[in-house]
Amino acid sequence: MNCNHCGKKVNKTQGAINRALREGKPMFCNKQCHWESRRFTTEKKKAIKRxxxxxxxxxxxxxxxxxxxxxxxxxxxxATQKRNRENRKDKHLEYCRKPDQKEKTKKRDFERYHQRNHGLDVFDRKKRCLVCEKEKSILDFLYTSLTEDNRMYLCKECEAYQNHMYSINTKNTVTAIVMYSKGRLTRRDVLKYPEFVEAKKFYILLKRELQ
Incomplete structure (x- = not known):
């Protein structure tokens, strides 16, 4: 006799097999198959509900x-009918369109995207930077989705310089303050962070105000 779950041969006594055949009960090779046959997974539940x-x-x-x-x-x-119509409106219109119209729209969208971002006249287009006030190629500006031409207002050089100055004037000062407050600064750290003097003054002022 074979197992009702995995289909393997059942290693049971002949009396147990005859009893199961007489009563019409299933036979399993082990307890794992018996448990898995009785277990209801989500797929089984969905099939039964369907x-x-x-x-x-x-x-x-x-x-x-x-x-x-x-x-x-x-x-x-x-109200529910109106809501359902609005939800499936786009799918219905797309379904009713002809294949020629779909190809035309795909081609038109691709051409617009190509002309806007990677068009043939990309090298000819220019833009003025707000910081250095120089006209540069549009490839010298980083991409963004917030502007109309999908390019930043600052050129790459100005933006890199601003980020560098921010790291010097803000980040290094904060790290120097934290390191000085915890007493972990060494001579190498003082040379690495030239803002140590300002951090020391700022830390002393904060300490006085807190007292």
Missing amino acids: EYDKEYRKKNFERIKKRNQQYNKTEEGR
Whole structure:
């Protein structure tokens, strides 16, 4: 006799096999197969629910139809119908379109994107930087989606310089303050962070105000 779950041969006594055949009960090779056969996974539950819904709709088709017709006549039913139409409007329009129209729109969108970002006249286009006030090629500006031409207002050089000055004037000062407050600064750190004097003054002022 084979296992009802995995299909392997069952290593049971002949009396147990005859008893299962006589009573019409299934046989399993071990406890793991018995547990897995009784376990209801999400897929099994969905399959059982799907079959139950099909049978229920077949038996109660007229009653469900009348109930839906009565609900659609109410204000709530009309609101739900309108909401459903709006939700599937884009899919319906896309479904009704012809294949020639779909190809034309795809080509048009691609050409617009190509001209806007990677067009043939990219090297000819220029833009003025707000900091250095120089006209440079649009490739000297970083990409962003916040502007109309999808390019930053500052050129790469000015932006790199601003980031460098921010790291010197702000980040290094903060790290020097933290390191001085914890007493972990050495001579090498003082040479590495020239803002140590300002950090020391700032730390002394904070200490005085807190006292």
